Amino acid sequence: MGLNHMRHLHEFPLRSIASSMTRNLILLMLSVLPAAQQVAAADFVVRNASVVDGTGAPARRVDVRVAGNRIAAIGELAPKQGEQVVDARGLVLAPGFIDTHSHHNRGLEAHLDALPVVSQGVTTIVIGQDGFSELPLTKLFHQYDTTPAAINLASYSGHNTLREKVMGADFKHAATAAQIEAMRRLLVADMKAGALGLSTGLEYDPGLYSERAEVLALARAVAPYGGRYISHMRSEDRKVWDALDELLTIGREAKIPVQVSHAKLAMTDWWGQAGRFLGMLDKARADGIDATLDVYPYDSWHSELIVLWPERDFENRATAEFVLGHLAPADGLRLSEFDPEPSLVGKTVADVARLRNTDEPSTVMALIRESEAANTRAQVVSRSMDERDIAKLVAWPYANICSDGTLDGMHPRGIGTFPRVLRVYVREKKLLTLEQAVQKMTSLAASHVGLRGRGEIRVGAAADLVLFDPQTVSDRATYTSPHEQSVGIARVWVNGTTVFADGKASGAHPGQVLRRQGAR
Numbered sequence: 119m120g121l122n123h124m125r126h127l128h129e130f131p132l133r134s135i136a137s138s139m140t141r142n143l144i145l146l147m148l149s150v151l152p153a154a155q156q157v158a159a160a161d162f163v164v165r166n167a168s169v170v171d172g173t174g175a176p177a178r179r180v181d182v183r184v185a186g187n188r189i190a191a192i193g194e195l196a197p198k199q200g201e202q203v204v205d206a207r208g209l210v211l212a213p214g215f216i217d218t219h220s221h222h223n224r225g226l227e228a229h230l231d232a233l234p235v236v237s238q239g240v241t242t243i244v245i246g247q248d249g250f251s252e253l254p255l256t257k258l259f260h261q262y263d264t265t266p267a268a269i270n271l272a273s274y275s276g277h278n279t280l281r282e283k284v285m286g287a288d289f290k291h292a293a294t295a296a297q298i299e300a301m302r303r304l305l306v307a308d309m310k311a312g313a314l315g316l317s318t319g320l321e322y323d324p325g326l327y328s329e330r331a332e333v334l335a336l337a338r339a340v341a342p343y344g345g346r347y348i349s350h351m352r353s354e355d356r357k358v359w360d361a362l363d364e365l366l367t368i369g370r371e372a373k374i375p376v377q378v379s380h381a382k383l384a385m386t387d388w389w390g391q392a393g394r395f396l397g398m399l400d401k402a403r404a405d406g407i408d409a410t411l412d413v414y415p416y417d418s419w420h421s422e423l424i425v426l427w428p429e430r431d432f433e434n435r436a437t438a439e440f441v442l443g444h445l446a447p448a449d450g451l452r453l454s455e456f457d458p459e460p461s462l463v464g465k466t467v468a469d470v471a472r473l474r475n476t477d478e479p480s481t482v483m484a485l486i487r488e489s490e491a492a493n494t495r496a497q498v499v500s501r502s503m504d505e506r507d508i509a510k511l512v513a514w515p516y517a518n519i520c521s522d523g524t525l526d527g528m529h530p531r532g533i534g535t536f537p538r539v540l541r542v543y544v545r546e547k548k549l550l551t552l553e554q555a556v557q558k559m560t561s562l563a564a565s566h567v568g569l570r571g572r573g574e575i576r577v578g579a580a581a582d583l584v585l586f587d588p589q590t591v592s593d594r595a596t597y598t599s600p601h602e603q604s605v606g607i608a609r610v611w612v613n614g615t616t617v618f619a620d621g622k623a624s625g626a627h628p629g630q631v632l633r634r635q636g637a638r
Contacts, residue, residue, distance in 0.1 A: 161185045162202035163195055167211035167585065171575040172560035174553050182211060184581040187613035187628070192577060206585055209608055212556045213573050214241025214582030215536045216563035218412045219348070219379050219520035221247065222532070223271060226525065230267040231623035234525050234533040237603050239584035241612045242270040242632065244567050247379065247522075248319030248350045249278030255308045259631045268617040268624075270582070272569060272632040274317035274348060275308035277301075277336060278325045289324035293332050301332075302339045309339075312633025314568050315346035315374070320361070321353065321425045330364055337372040344636060346568055348377040353428065354419075355385035355445050355502070362395065366402045366409060375408035377566055380522045381511050384419065384502035386444050392510035403516070410566045412520035413511045415538050417503045418597065420454060420522070420529035423486055423496040432486045438479035442467075448478040450501030452597065454528035456485070457494040463528075464598075499529050499597060512539070513549055518563040530600045534593030537604035541592040552588060570635050581614035 163183045169192075170177045181195035197203050220243035222235050235243060245251070251273055252258035262271060280301040281289060293301070305316060316336055319325055337347045347368055351361035362378070369376035378399075383391060402409045424430065426441045442448050448468035456462045462470055471481040489496040511517055519539055523532030536559055543549040550558070564573030571580050584607065591606030603621070610618035615628040 160202055161190075161198070162204060163197055164204045164206050164211055164583075164585070165195070165197075167206035167209055168588075169575055170210055170212045170553055170556045172213040172556055172573050174557040174561075176553060177210070182575060182583075184583075184611070184614045187581055187615075189575060189577055189579050189581050192575065204585070204609070206608075208587070209585050210552070210588050211575070211583060211585050212239075213560040213575055213579075214584050214610065214612065215239045215519075215559040216242045216244070216567075216569065216573055217521050217523075217535075218244045218377075218518055218563045218567050219247050219522050220245055221522065221524045221527075222269075224524050226267055227261070227265070229525055230265070230627050231617075231625065232268045232525070233603075233618075233623045234523070234601075235269050236610045236612075236618040236623060237607060237621070238521075238533065238536040239586060239607050239610055240269065240521075240536060241582035241584070241610065241617075242272065242569070242572060244272050244274070244314065244569075246274035246276050246313070247317055247348070249276040249281075249317055249322060249325045250319065251276035251279050251308070251313075251317065253279050253283055253304065253308075254311065255313055256311045259311060259633070262629070262631050266627045267629045268627050269612060269629045270572075270632050271629065272314055272567065272634075274315055275305050275313040277316060277318040277328070277333065278322055280304050280336070281324045281328065285324060290327050292327070292329045298332055298335050301336060305336055305339050306343075309343040309345055309634070310637060312631070312637035313340075313345070314634050315340045315348065317348045317350075317379075319350040321350060321428065322422070326352075326428070330367070333364075334368055334371055337368045337374060341372055341374050344568070344634065346375045346377065347372065348379055348567070350379045354382050355388075355426075356428070358383065358385070358388060358395070359398075362398055366398065366407055369402065369407040369409055370405070375410070375566075375568075377409075378411035380419070380520060381411040381413045381517070382419065382503050383507050384445060384500075389504040389507060392507040396510065396514050399514075399516070410516045410518070411511065411514070412518050412563070412566065413508065414520055414522055414531050414535050415508060415512060415542060416529070416531050416535075417505055417508065418450070418499050418501040418529065419503075420499045420527060420531070421497070423451070423482070423489070423498045426500075427486070432483060432490070435479055435483065438483050442478055442482065446498075446500040446502045448482070451482070452499045452528075453485070453496065454499050455495070455497035456489065458488040458492045497528075509543070509547070509549055512543055512558075516562075516566075517558065518566050519559045520563075526601070528600050530593065530595030530597060530602075532595075533601060534595040534604055537591050537606060538593035540586070540588070540606075545588070568634060569632055572632070581611055583611040585609040
């Protein structure tokens with residue numbers, strides 16, 4: 119990848135805004151607002167913040183007024199009688215962050231405060247990822263219209279779910295024309311309900327067995343509705359180049375925007391080739407394909423162990439040796455879920471091999487065998503990526519940030535992604551300016567998934583806002599302590615209502631279902 123897009127790198131622009139003592143006093147002031155003011159929706163004005171509006175424009179010192187659930191005015195504003203005033207001196211006010219690839223809806227109905235989400239400054243999650251979604255989406259949308267969460271949510275329609283509905287247990291083959299048509303009808307109903315487009319997870323069953331023609335036919339079905347295509351590609355390791363070509367072909371043939379989900383080069387043989395990956399995307403863009411990606415700032419993924427065996431040849435020792443030698447080392451494969459022997463959770467394959475006195479390839483095959491026999495899946499956090507590639511993917515002008523996280527997962531990305539970007543890539547490595555990082559987490563993210571009216575601080579936009587300390591904002595979650603809440607996020611509003619302050623959820627649930635514009 120060329121470095122032209124990085125030529126404006128410079129020191130963190132707000133390094134000397136305020137002393138640590140001043141910032142602490144501000145956080146204290148925010149924390150002692152009466153509970154009713156923290157929870158209830160009311161007009162308010164944020165004064166003395168450094169406003170980073172999400173567009174990439176330089177930070178500026180202006181006041182921002184919120185009336186109801188919208189941004190009503192920006193500039194030098196005198197407080198109105200009875201209007202709440204938030205003195206944010208020394209802090210940054212930005213649009214609420216948008217997580218374009220999230221699984222935080224898992225368990226959300228029981229945890230409507232969504233603390234792991236809002237504590238990062240995230241105000242909107244985009245679900246229905248990896249080809250899995252609620253079916254029909256009208257059911258999910260009705261649920262959160264009726265009983266909102268603290269956060270907004272939008273959803274794709276998932277190919278795996280459509281395929282499972284139509285093909286049932288007999289899915290290990292190419293779909294027939296009649297089956298594709300049945301999937302298409304279900305997909306169209308989801309599009310009419312407000313789905314953003316089609317998502318695929320082509321490393322997973324049952325989508326693993328689909329042919330390109332099937333995926334392309336469904337992608338074409340979303341085009342008349344202004345839909346998009348987002349994909350956990352068919353391979354992120356051995357055949358990543360063919361998989362990327364498939365995604366770009368779908369964009370070209372279906373004439374719709376396409377996005378690589380959680381982009382990565384998860385094979386040691388490809389480490390250092392992020393430039394080649396981005397070069398394919400750049401060429402596609404030059405050819406008129408609206409191709410983008412999202413990425414999270416960690417060197418490990420979290421998924422089912424079996425995805426490392428695309429041929430599902432679990433008893434093939436040569437495959438196991440290849441996996442451990444090229445895709446993920448035994449000491450980098452940490453079990454996050456293993457029902458046959460729960461005491462192994464948190465241990466690596468190397469740890470288990472030592473406990474069992476077996477060699478590592480035999481151990482990893484045994485773990486799959488045991489989980490399959492119990493009709494469960496071994497879940498792992500797998501160290502498979504190189505930081506240099508991650509940095510190049512993050513810095514690409516058409517890359518936005520995502521978490522791929524869950525509310526209570528064993529990967530720190532679920533609670534730490536967005537503050538980590540601000541700590542690592544802005545404050546420490548200076549790979550991005552603050553304005554660039556915020557743009558990647560707000561307006562660019564909104565654009566890449568087709569959300570309108572979110573991701574910018576401008577008059578008329580939804581009042582999804584985050585107030586944070588640029589000098590202290592930081593992730594604390596790690597692979598061994600994945601649930602540690604981030605710090606430095608002072609306050610978060612969703613649709614004009616405070617949902618997070620003083621390190622705690624407010625108890626308010628003003629989130630909305632965000633349907634694709636034009637949906638019925």
